[in-house]
Amino acid sequence: MRLIPRPGRRLGTVIGSLLVTLATSLVAITSTAAPAHADACYTWSGTLQQGSTGNAVTQLQIRVAGWAASGTIFSIDGSYGPATTTAVRNFQAAYGLSADGVAGTNTFNKLYALQDDDCTPIHxxxxxxxxxxxxxxxxxxxxxxxxxxxxxxxxxxxxxxxxxxxxxxxxxxxxxxxxxxxxxxxxxxxxxxxxxxxxxxxxxxxxxxxxxxxxxxxxxxxxxxxxxxxxxxxxxxxxxxxxxxxxxxxxxxx
The missing domain is CATH 3.30.1380.10 (Muramoyl-pentapeptide Carboxypeptidase; domain 2)
Incomplete structure (x- = not known):
């Protein structure tokens, strides 16, 4: 004898399928969304680490200078050396990020969240x-x-x-x-x-x-x-x- 599905069960199955589809779509949207950035200020690209040089490093140093090692003079010189690595690591630890001393997407996104469009800190x-x-x-x-x-x-x-x-x-x-x-x-x-x-x-x-x-x-x-x-x-x-x-x-x- 062929069983006829109950209307409630069929409705539940349809709703369940829709929820799965919606969740999948949201995951796809989230995974493909571009990282936050500050168009009116400064946007980094790629990763900065010890050995990096240039204006991207200078802009990073300006923002992490307050996290340099105690008892040191921190230079804004566009050169990513041990002092900058320490400052970045301290910044990352202070804001709950993975503290590896390498400036990548998570570090930059936190900096974007901390700055206004004119590059001043939000406070x-x-x-x-x-x-x-x-x-x-x-x-x-x-x-x-x-x-x-x-x-x-x-x-x-x-x-x-x-x-x-x-x-x-x-x-x-x-x-x-x-x-x-x-x-x-x-x-x-x-x-x-x-x-x-x-x-x-x-x-x-x-x-x-x-x-x-x-x-x-x-x-x-x-x-x-x-x-x-x-x-x-x-x-x-x-x-x-x-x-x-x-x-x-x-x-x-x-």
């Missing part, structure tokens, strides 16, 4: 780092261009992004970054201050979840120059500078 922008006295970009000191100032500030912002993540992604506030000569004179800054070149920024907590000393300690890996509580006139902010030698002083913190 800092140009309005926070322009001239603290007058706003905008007044003429810098002799021999320095605004383009150079902004290139230095870009590095400083990415280093600050590393500090922010190290502090649990709690907000930080910039109280001073670039200073024109007129501004630097007005606030009594040192005649050779890193602020004049866009190589410095002053940070304070952006919420009660972060302390001044917490910022100072978290900054030691990211900036060669760290001045904070315990250093004269730095009890109310953390001064961070990019320079060719290490000088860190905050006796109340470390």
């Amino acid at each position: 800092f922008d140009w309005s926070e780092v322009d001239d603290v006295c007058y706003g905008g970009w007044p003429t810098p000191i002799s021999g320095v261009t605004i383009a150079q100032v902004k290139a230095n500030l870009m590095q400083a912002m990415w280093r600050a992004e590393a500090i922010r993540h190290r502090l649990g992604d709690n907000p930080l506030r910039v109280t001073s970054a670039y200073r024109s000569k007129a501004c630097n004179d007005a606030v009594g800054g040192a005649s050779n201050s890193n602020h004049l070149y866009g190589r410095a920024m002053d940070l304070v907590p952006g919420s009660s979840a972060t302390t001044m000393c917490g910022i100072a300690r978290a900054s030691r890996q990211s900036f060669p120059q760290v001045l904070g509580p315990g250093y004269p006139d730095h009890s109310d902010h953390i001064h961070l500078g990019i320079q060719s030698s290490i000088y860190q002083s905050a006796s109340q913190c470390f």
